[in-house]
Amino acid sequence: MTVKFSSKAHYGLRAMVELAQTYGSGPVALSDIAQAENISQRYLEHLIAKLRHAGLVKATRGVQGGYQLGATPTSITVGEVLRALEGPITTARCASEAGSDSCTREAVCSSREVWRKVRQAITDVLDSITLADLCIIGDKEKTSDNRI
Numbered sequence: 001m002t003v004k005f006s007s008k009a010h011y012g013l014r015a016m017v018e019l020a021q022t023y024g025s026g027p028v029a030l031s032d033i034a035q036a037e038n039i040s041q042r043y044l045e046h047l048i049a050k051l052r053h054a055g056l057v058k059a060t061r062g063v064q065g066g067y068q069l070g071a072t073p074t075s076i077t078v079g080e081v082l083r084a085l086e087g088p089i090t091t092a093r094c095a096s097e098a099g100s101d102s103c104t105r106e107a108v109c110s111s112r113e114v115w116r117k118v119r120q121a122i123t124d125v126l127d128s129i130t131l132a133d134l135c136i137i138g139d140k141e142k143t144s145d146n147r148i
Contacts, residue, residue, distance in 0.1 A: 003122075005082065005086075006085075006086060008047060008085045008086060009081075009082050009085055009086055011037070011039045011043065011044070011047060012047040012050070012051065012081060012082075012084075012085040013078060013081050013082070013134075014037045014039065015033050015037060015039065015044060015047060015048065015051075016051065016056065016057075016069070016076070016081050016131055017131060017134045017135060018033050018036050018037055019033070019057065019067060019068060019069050019131075020069060020073035020076075020131035020132065020134070020135050021135050022068075023068070023069055023072065023073050026060075026064070026066075026068065027059075027060040027064065027065050027066030027067055027068050028066045028067055028068065029065075029066040029067075030044060030045065030048065030066065030067060032066070033067070047085060048067060050084055050085050051081070051084050051085070052067075052070075053084070054080070054083075054084035055070045055071075056069065056070050056071070056076055056080060056081060056084055057069060057070055058070045069131070072132075073130060073131040073132040073135060074130050074131075074132040075130070076130060076131045077126065077127050077128070077129060077130055077131075078126045078127075078129045078130070078131075078134070079123060079126035079127035079129075080127075081131075082126060083097075089119060089122060089123050089126070090119060091115045091116075091118045091119040091122070092112075092115035092119075094106055094109065094112050094115065095112065095115035095116045095118075095119045096119075097119070097123065
């Protein structure tokens with residue numbers, strides 16, 4: 001069994017970490033984010049639109065324009081980013097954060113509680129990690145890479 005997140009989740013989170021690393025320095029051009037994270041600018045535009053709609057990113061127009069976080073890196077969680085990009089987190093149709101889709105076996109399904117607990121464990125982890133935490137982890141990894 002493989003639990004996978006989509007490329008939207010991976011690339012969107014990388015873009016958000018890039019914005020978190022430059023937090024307080026003003027707007028960052030989309031092309032700079034795309035280049036730094038090696039993400040297609042066209043694909044990144046799609047992701048940033050979803051993140052803007054969720055209020056996680058704000059845009060500034062003009063020559064010095066670009067994108068920046070809509071809140072501090074300490075207040076934006078990985079879970080918020082993934083939900084903005086993908087919607088509610090779910091492990092099975094009957095165990096979604098958005099509520100239960102009906103299933104003909106719902107009333108007698110003995111495995112439903114397993115999927116709910118797995119979903120809850122995943123959401124607990126995702127909601128406990130902030131963009132600031134990821135920046136610290138990234139800084140530590142860069143420092144350890146330089147010592148080799």
